[in-house]
Amino acid sequence: MTKPPGSLGVLEDVAAQLCGTAGTCPPPLPAPTAVAVFAADHGVHTQGVTPWPQEVTAQMVANLVRGGAVVNAFAAQLGADVVVVDVGVATSYAVEATPALLRRKVRYGTADLAVGPAMTLDEARLAVEAGIEVATTLAADHGCLVTGDMGITNTTASAALVCAFTGASPAEATGRGTGVDDRTLARKVEVVTRAVARVPERPTTPEAALAAVAELGGLEHAALAGFVLGAAAARVPVLLDGVIAGSAALVAAALCPTALEHALAGHTSAEPGHGLALRALGLRPLLGLDLRLGEGTGALLALPLVASAARALRDVATFDSAGVTGKDE
Ligand SMILES: O=C(O)c1ccc[n+]([C@@H]2O[C@H](COP(=O)([O-])O)[C@@H](O)[C@H]2O)c1
Numbered sequence: 001m002t003k004p005p006g007s008l009g010v011l012e013d014v015a016a017q018l019c020g021t022a023g024t025c026p027p028p029l030p031a032p033t034a035v036a037v038f039a040a041d042h043g044v045h046t047q048g049v050t051p052w053p054q055e056v057t058a059q060m061v062a063n064l065v066r067g068g069a070v071v072n073a074f075a076a077q078l079g080a081d082v083v084v085v086d087v088g089v090a091t092s093y094a095v096e097a098t099p100a101l102l103r104r105k106v107r108y109g110t111a112d113l114a115v116g117p118a119m120t121l122d123e124a125r126l127a128v129e130a131g132i133e134v135a136t137t138l139a140a141d142h143g144c145l146v147t148g149d150m151g152i153t154n155t156t157a158s159a160a161l162v163c164a165f166t167g168a169s170p171a172e173a174t175g176r177g178t179g180v181d182d183r184t185l186a187r188k189v190e191v192v193t194r195a196v197a198r199v200p201e202r203p204t205t206p207e208a209a210l211a212a213v214a215e216l217g218g219l220e221h222a223a224l225a226g227f228v229l230g231a232a233a234a235r236v237p238v239l240l241d242g243v244i245a246g247s248a249a250l251v252a253a254a255l256c257p258t259a260l261e262h263a264l265a266g267h268t269s270a271e272p273g274h275g276l277a278l279r280a281l282g283l284r285p286l287l288g289l290d291l292r293l294g295e296g297t298g299a300l301l302a303l304p305l306v307a308s309a310a311r312a313l314r315d316v317a318t319f320d321s322a323g324v325t326g327k328d329e
């Protein structure tokens, strides 16, 4: 290629990874792209760990399906499709049947992870399978999958998963989520501490990973773990969003370590557990914009970088074809 070796830095790693995922060089463009926004509610909401009412999850599902959320605006900018997947929304919403909403509800919100298992092993497995199914279906006509999430309280479950899978302390891994005050943050750390104490540290087997996500997770975390596995099995790159996807990717890595070879980290969010998860996974985030929205927004912003990495390998002339003299050896 007509450039000094290594001059595209991290994008060269991205390009090589895209080749490995597709099994071809140059790689296909990461297009068309689909964002799957996994939505669910959390019993731990009763502990007062977020200022937002639980109903906001259902209300945002309706907003996402109508195209009014930030992720819809970012997806429109890039020509990406947005699909909302209800794996566990607790309250009702009035949305007509549409391909933009997949109803895959496993249960109406999890149980309170502060006091006991968030869900049963069977429910965790069903949510993982829903994620695999959605990825498999989307991968049939998309060249890139993007993770999204919507779930009031889900940064508490994310922090608990990061602690369990990385060994980080609750104080390091727990953040302000949507923007909680000091008292709420202290309560959140205390809840995460109690929950993590019930789980054996650093699950590495598939059985232990499923047990940990059942104990601590949200239904969207389990589904996102499945989504990562499904994308890998279909050999389509999966671009991860924020701390919810990052903590779910820890579950996916314990279910099937090689699946993460097909994952890219779009950004690091402001939530401290996210950086901890990415470091444990060995994933380098493409952007760092202090985002803390979720929905898939940060991952989508990184999509043009991934596309440019593919373009470089596909379109750039070689020294021979362009008649450019190589460097002296
Ligand atoms: O993506 C992130 O890293 C991220 C960081 C902070 C908040 N969020 C979003 O905010 C919601 C959860 O925040 P909270 O404070 O209710 O736990 C949920 O809908 C997430 O998508 C997302």
Ligand SMILES: Cc1cc2nc[nH]c2cc1C
Pocket: 052, 056, 060, 149, 150, 151, 178, 293, 294, 295
């Ligand atoms: C309004 C709102 C939108 C969101 N999108 C993702 N998480 C969210 C949380 C809230 C509160």
